[in-house]
Amino acid sequence: MDDHSTGKNINQKYTNTIPNEYYFNLYTQTFICLETAFENKKFQPYIYKHNIAGKMKWQLENDFKMISGYRCQKATIRFRGRNYIAWFAPKIPLPYGPWKLNGLPGLILEAYDDTKEVYFSANQITIPFDDTQEKLKKPTAVKEIAFKAFIEKRKQESENVIKSIQARLPKGSKTVSTNVERKGLELTYEWEKK
Structure with a gap:
C-alpha cells in the first residue's frame, strides 16, 4: 500500500527461512501472516490476519547500548509465553521490529527471548x-483462516501424526503418553490463559 501523500510504500515485511511471511499494513494496523500447516501429507500455506498492533505492553528500561552506530534503549515484554528483550533506536522513530514485535518509539534493531532460543x-x-525496484506485496495463499483456527489446525495435525505412528506399532505394543512441549516462537496464546 502506498502513502498517498508521498507516494512511498509504507508497509513492512519479514520473511524467515521457512516460507513464512509477516506483512504489516500501517493503515489498518493489521498483520497479515502467511504460515504453513501440514495437511494431506504436505505443507499447505494459509493466511491469517492478526490485530496485535498497538496492544503490546512494553516496559521501557533505563539501559542503553550501541547497535550499528545507533544508541538503543532496552525494553521488555512477555508475549505468547516468552520474555523478550528488545533494543530500539529512538533516532529512527518507526514503531516496527522483526516478526510480530512492534509498538516501541523507535525501530527495533535487536530482540531476543530471555533463554536466547529466539534471536x-x-x-x-x-x-x-x-529506492528499490521490488515493491512489497501482501502475502497470498489459497486459503484464508482465522488465527485461532490456524493454531487448532496445527495442533490437530500433530495429534494425527501421533495417532498414525501408534497405529503402525506391532500388535500388543504399549505406548507411554507424555505431554509434548510446544516449540516455536509462540508458546501460549491469549485464549489459553486461565
Missing part, C-alpha cells in the same frame, strides 16, 4: 534507503 538482529541500517 533477531538487524544486519545493516541504510538511511536514506535507496
Whole structure:
C-alpha cells in the first residue's frame, strides 16, 4: 500500500527461512501472516490476519547500548509465553521490529527471548534507503483462516501424526503418553490463559 501523500510504500515485511511471511499494513494496523500447516501429507500455506498492533505492553528500561552506530534503549515484554528483550533506536522513530514485535518509539534493531532460543538482529541500517525496484506485496495463499483456527489446525495435525505412528506399532505394543512441549516462537496464546 502506498502513502498517498508521498507516494512511498509504507508497509513492512519479514520473511524467515521457512516460507513464512509477516506483512504489516500501517493503515489498518493489521498483520497479515502467511504460515504453513501440514495437511494431506504436505505443507499447505494459509493466511491469517492478526490485530496485535498497538496492544503490546512494553516496559521501557533505563539501559542503553550501541547497535550499528545507533544508541538503543532496552525494553521488555512477555508475549505468547516468552520474555523478550528488545533494543530500539529512538533516532529512527518507526514503531516496527522483526516478526510480530512492534509498538516501541523507535525501530527495533535487536530482540531476543530471555533463554536466547529466539534471536533477531538487524544486519545493516541504510538511511536514506535507496529506492528499490521490488515493491512489497501482501502475502497470498489459497486459503484464508482465522488465527485461532490456524493454531487448532496445527495442533490437530500433530495429534494425527501421533495417532498414525501408534497405529503402525506391532500388535500388543504399549505406548507411554507424555505431554509434548510446544516449540516455536509462540508458546501460549491469549485464549489459553486461565
